[in-house]
Amino acid sequence: MSAPTVPPAPQVWRLLPAGSYAGRARMMMVRSAAASRRTWLAFVSGFFEPLFYLLAMGTGLGSLVGDLPGPDGQPISYAAFIAPGLLAASAMNGAVFDSTYNVFFKLHYARLYDSMLATPLGPVDVALGEIGWALLRGGLYATAFLSVMAGFGLIASPWALLALPAALLVAFAFAAVGMAATSFMRSWQDFDLVTLAVLPMFLFSTTFYPLSVYPRWLQIVVECLPLYHAVELMRGLTTGVVGPGLLAHLAYFVVMIGIGVVIASRRLEKLLLR
């Protein structure tokens, strides 16, 4: 006994079960763009947060610190030191917010994804569409922030142009892992764990001061954190101290993306297609 024979569905992505991907993730992004027209102020305001930090910490804290050694040991101004850190942190924050709070709300309250799965879209379209939107948004913020850095004279090298794709890569990694984590969350109370992960990273991953401040054992802990690799990557690019070491940072995020996407897609599948 078998169901009526029909030609097999195109197996787009072999890691994932059939029927979970219709190749229309971009329609989700069209939807997000239309929705954000209504909340344009929230959209635009995302750019100002790192700018305020740069202004306050760069000038204010900078006056206490003076110059710091850059990645190659040459002294750089405090503002030039923290600016790439803020760029990396804003890529992380934006991606994490979009992939945790926003996704959780749509998943459990707005039941938005249920309505999408009644169409040819599958869970993979949903995951890629949401991550894609987070990236688009993060890319716009990163571009704006890099322009501000250039305006303040905080960019020392044309390598800084690569900071934009690097920011996208970092955002992708955090969005993928964030979405995977969200799929395990049961209630809003679990979001304290997100704060618990993101805030210490923001504060301790050499965003505001160099690794040399810590004792060795703590340095090793910090070196394991993803934001540390993001900050070092950005700092290398914007100060023009580029070497093969940056590739190791890149590899870190490629692995993160791989793990995040696979877990997120499978978990969404499980949550949505019960």
Next chain:
Amino acid sequence: MAVPTVAAPSTGFAPTALGGVGRVVEHHWRWYRRNWRATAVSSILQPLLFLLAFGVGFGALVGSGPNAAAATGGVPYLVWLAPALLAMSAAQSAAFESTYPILSGFKWQRIYVAMASGPLTGAQIGLGVLSWTGLKMLGSGIVYVLVIAVFGGVAGPGIVVSLAAAVLTGLAVASLITAFAATVENEGNAFSALFRFVVIPMTLFSGTFFPVDRLPEWVRPVVWVSPLWHGTEIARGAALGTWTLVPTLGHLAVLLVLLAVGGVLVARLFTRRLAA
């Protein structure tokens, strides 16, 4: 035909003005006893992390270098920072407690609507919520002072006044933002704009991490209107014993006026929204 039976008199009664506020506080206390873990991270761990990152980490970087000493008046950076962080964390948690939870009380969970269908008035509900926020800030403030003491950030008994100043600052901020939240219908733009354009600049430009005279001239007016700056001046002055009478009274007056204005607005706007 049976004689219609008259029901027994109702057991409910209307509270006094203050009693109504107390009932609202009690409601929140009941909820908190059950759910305090959910907010423990944000209310206690968050200021602790800031203390570690800036007080200890950044403090180690600037050490007792000439730049830092000139800014702090010679005291260690951690000691200089700690009372200001106390005020900052009160203002931050005040801002958070007064946005989404307030909107939820009107719109999602609708607990204010439920309260208003009993004998409580809108003003009692609004002021009760505000009182609860103040109590909570006091509680996490006490914990925070103990933590600072462990890290060696407390210079003397003046820190008790710093704590009071921090709670007053938090209340002033909470009253104004709660009043604003009572007018918000849709979360879309309002709160993220508030955080990005008001709360974050306030926390960054109020002299918490560095003296405000290090900021460019054109940013100073932002500092003067910031309730957090006024609170920080009192808190730090009290903790380090560097305060002088007239400026302190001035800062205190500003905070009290802001709180009074905010309190009146909260009472009015809650009444209006719950009557609609």
Next chain:
Amino acid sequence: MIAARPVGAPGYGLVVSDALVQARGLRKSFGAVEAVRGIDVDVAPGEVFGFLGPNGAGKSSTMRMIACVSPRTGGTLSVLGMDPGADGPRIRARIGVVPQLDNLDAELSVRENLEIYGRYFGLPRRHVREKATELLEFAQLTERAGDTVEELSGGMKRRLTIARSLVNDPELLLLDEPTTGLDPQARHLLWDRLYRLKREGVTQIVTTHYMDEAEQLCDRLVVMDGGVIAAEGSPAELISRYSTREVLELRFDPERRPGAAALERHADRVEELPDRFLLYTADGERTQGDVVGAGFVPLSSLVRRSSLEDVFLRLTGRTLVD
């Protein structure tokens, strides 16, 4: 399995079938809980087919399997001649779904809800724009096109959800509890829209726990209870098969309520409910006379025609709405 069935019986022609939906021994479990425990269903093109049953009967689980958003645990299922397990996107492209709870996009306007949903089906922008205009008209929401979803009343939201499900001109429309929570006026308006769709030849599958809705809408229905099908037929068939022509409803003062046994000799069958007795009989008026003549003093009595509610009560011993 095929060979075991005589020609003409339900289930014959598993492969060569013009049924839009065909299920054989369909099962669905959530862990240890069996929501659907082996059902056979055939839905023919153009008909309105109903699943009637109380909450938890397995209706929604069945609907989700047909809508290809819930993998089946066992049995076979074909929708539009395809297997939902393998061809989800291709099936979903051709059906319309109205879920039990409205899941409209609150961040979009009424019109955008229709247009962007249409884009998920891969429809060209121009086509979607025209279709949205037509559907707004159909749902009587043309005036509200620019509003956000939050500003709509419950009935309007429901009409918009139904309009949205039509954006791809579906061959099969799945409606899960389409009128639950609506006021009577809004329900009648919705029924009218669904009736128009039926005249246009759109096949519909409806779940409901309202017997009047099932009677209004369905050509044929199955009564579900505890994950199995308890009976199948047209509303009229089911009533004549499982109930009498009329029902006498009696309410008594709680203090002076007689036992069911005392009423039994006046009717074909008596059902005792918490607040009333139902006496099944061919002639309600006459039974009413008999009961009063025998000295019973009900607070109120009512004679009505038998409904699907009575069929359900007979089949399961329970009421539909509890």
